[in-house]
Amino acid sequence: MQTHIVPVGFDYDRLIAPLVREQMDVDRVILLEGAVGSEANVEYSRRLSEKLEQDYRNLLGAETERVVVADVYDYDAAFEQAFELINAELDRSDQSGTADRAEVWVNISAMPRTVSFAFATAAHSIMVEREDDRRRIHTYYTVPEKYLETELAEELREARDLLVELLGDAEEADGEPPTVWTDLDQVRVRLAAIDDLLAEFDERGTTIGAKEINGSHVVELPVASFSNVKPFEEVILFTLGEHGEFESVSELADQLARELGEEYTDSFRSKVIYNVDRLGPGGKGYIEQEERGKSYRTRLSRIGELWVRAHSGRRDDDIDI
Numbered sequence: 001m002q003t004h005i006v007p008v009g010f011d012y013d014r015l016i017a018p019l020v021r022e023q024m025d026v027d028r029v030i031l032l033e034g035a036v037g038s039e040a041n042v043e044y045s046r047r048l049s050e051k052l053e054q055d056y057r058n059l060l061g062a063e064t065e066r067v068v069v070a071d072v073y074d075y076d077a078a079f080e081q082a083f084e085l086i087n088a089e090l091d092r093s094d095q096s097g098t099a100d101r102a103e104v105w106v107n108i109s110a111m112p113r114t115v116s117f118a119f120a121t122a123a124h125s126i127m128v129e130r131e132d133d134r135r136r137i138h139t140y141y142t143v144p145e146k147y148l149e150t151e152l153a154e155e156l157r158e159a160r161d162l163l164v165e166l167l168g169d170a171e172e173a174d175g176e177p178p179t180v181w182t183d184l185d186q187v188r189v190r191l192a193a194i195d196d197l198l199a200e201f202d203e204r205g206t207t208i209g210a211k212e213i214n215g216s217h218v219v220e221l222p223v224a225s226f227s228n229v230k231p232f233e234e235v236i237l238f239t240l241g242e243h244g245e246f247e248s249v250s251e252l253a254d255q256l257a258r259e260l261g262e263e264y265t266d267s268f269r270s271k272v273i274y275n276v277d278r279l280g281p282g283g284k285g286y287i288e289q290e291e292r293g294k295s296y297r298t299r300l301s302r303i304g305e306l307w308v309r310a311h312s313g314r315r316d317d318d319i320d321i
Contacts, residue, residue, distance in 0.1 A: 003092070
């Protein structure tokens, strides 16, 4: 079961386009609506939420639920709400009554940053608390193809220039009742452009489209472990970062032995296996392993890649192992 928790702000495309384009399975969607702000903002967000609710059902066949966020600027309350929602979805059972290993996806592309950050932080906290469920929780962001605010501002400048021209023509009438002369075709062009832009804004919100980044419309945000990396674990991570992937842990151990000038023994191999397990999915999450027969293909996870990149300056330091 795939559940998506979607805070709704002033965007449409970014909240549904990536799911359609990536052909992701979506069984259930929880739409979060803000209840605080100007009446116009609240109403606009509510209209987008209604449209999303309908399209999630029609385009993706998803069950939808709309939930109110009482105060979109109350970080603590939003965190608590997110914590309860995500845990509830992880614990949800299927209709047969058996435990359904649901995956929960949290889209943080829209709504005020307080809500987005609260939900992202809550998701990461649950990943730490529920290690066995870490791979069932995903936090992601979608980059828009275009921001309508910039086009709205540009169109406003064009309209301003036209008004300045009209006002200048009127003021040039010396003592006579002002008569405004202008090119009506120019007025029609500006009016049509404004109408089109406003219609696009009303239909799709402040952004247009979902941009593909590195082959995907979904930019998943990895979560780091709350445990420190030990010196020998650092060596393993740097070696994986340098070589990319090993067909087995034994192959990795052999490479480490050669780089460290140690003899490749059963004891050394066991040490590598133990530390790889500590760094793996059931531990700190810096390493991914894929079973291939009797071996495990071993490589860095996304957060492991980020760790190596951030600590690359330590590669040349002496590490006491």
